[in-house]
Amino acid sequence: MNTRExxxxxxxxxxxxxxTRDADPERDPVPSRDLWPEIRLRxxxxxxxxxxxxxxxxxxLAGGVAVVAVAFPAAVPLFLYYL
Amino acid sequence: xxxxxxxxxxxxxxxxxxxxLPLILTGFIVLRLVLQVPFPFERGIVFxxxxxxxxxxxxxxxxxxxxxxxxxxxxxHGALLPLLLMPAGALLATSMHILSLGARGVTWFGSxxxxxxxxxxxxxxxxxxxxxxxxxVVGFLNRTLGIA
Numbered sequence: 001m002n003t004r005e006x007x008x009x010x011x012x013x014x015x016x017x018x019x020t021r022d023a024d025p026e027r028d029p030v031p032s033r034d035l036w037p038e039i040r041l042r043x044x045x046x047x048x049x050x051x052x053x054x055x056x057x058x059x060x061l062a063g064g065v066a067v068v069a070v071a072f073p074a075a076v077p078l079f080l081y082y083l
Numbered sequence: 084x085x086x087x088x089x090x091x092x093x094x095x096x097x098x099x100x101x102x103x104l105p106l107i108l109t110g111f112i113v114l115r116l117v118l119q120v121p122f123p124f125e126r127g128i129v130f131x132x133x134x135x136x137x138x139x140x141x142x143x144x145x146x147x148x149x150x151x152x153x154x155x156x157x158x159x160h161g162a163l164l165p166l167l168l169m170p171a172g173a174l175l176a177t178s179m180h181i182l183s184l185g186a187r188g189v190t191w192f193g194s195x196x197x198x199x200x201x202x203x204x205x206x207x208x209x210x211x212x213x214x215x216x217x218x219x220v221v222g223f224l225n226r227t228l229g230i231a
Contacts, residue, residue, distance in 0.1 A: 058215060058218070058219075061211040061214060061215060062211075062215060064207075064208060064211055065208045065211050065212055065215075068204050068205060068207075068208035069208070071204075072197075072201050072204065072205055074195050074196065074197055074201075075197065075201065075205040075208070077110075077191070077192075077195060078191065078195075078197070078205065079208075079209065079212060080103060080106060080107060080110075080131065081107075081127070081130065081131050081172065081176075081191075082131070082135065082165065082168050082169065082172055082209060
């Protein structure tokens with residue numbers, strides 16, 4: 001790659017990627033404060049805790065299965081037969 | 084990891100039944116070889132040890148193939164499998180004389196009596212077990228293997 005090609009490539013890159021300091025401050029305003037702590041708080045607030053990770057419906061189903069297993073213990077080998 | 088998605092679906096589907104196999108084999112050895120129970124359990128052992136893992140694998144491959152069109156959750160898809168497995172297992176067990184039909188109930192392995200009245204709650208419990216297994220185990224494996 002000679003000097004001419006290098007200059008042309010440099011010009012193309014500068015055209016495609018204008019420097020950020022030339023950006024319109026009204027269209028792309030720089031935040032006046034650090035937003036990262038708020039993002040971390042939001043992520044922590046949205047993350048489900050382990051007790052809420054499983055929906056209540058699934059707890060009901062698991063409880064029903066346990067009740068059936070206790071009420072009909074002879075059915076447990078049948079479960080294993082079909083697993 | 085974008086290659087062979089159906090192979091990964093096959094492996095993920097066979098995971099749960101493969102974990103159950105040692106339990107079944109242990110039960111078989113204890114009952115038949117240690118306690119000398121005079122009943123040919125080996126006739127029916129082919130269903131849980133060979134056909135069930137295969138059907139789980141094929142069912143997971145079917146979900147992978149159809150989920151983009153049907154948008155059916157894997158939990159519901161898995162809960163539909165007993166509708167196929169139960170009659171197939173009962174038919175096979177009856178033909179191999181593992182399951183005998185009586186007037187008020189069925190007898191498994193010549194010793195486990197299950198009245199017909201139990202079939203509905205047991206079947207619903209089986210649907211629930213399959214729903215949970217497919218949602219939390221097979222679904223997790225599919226996500227881990229990059230096919231869900």
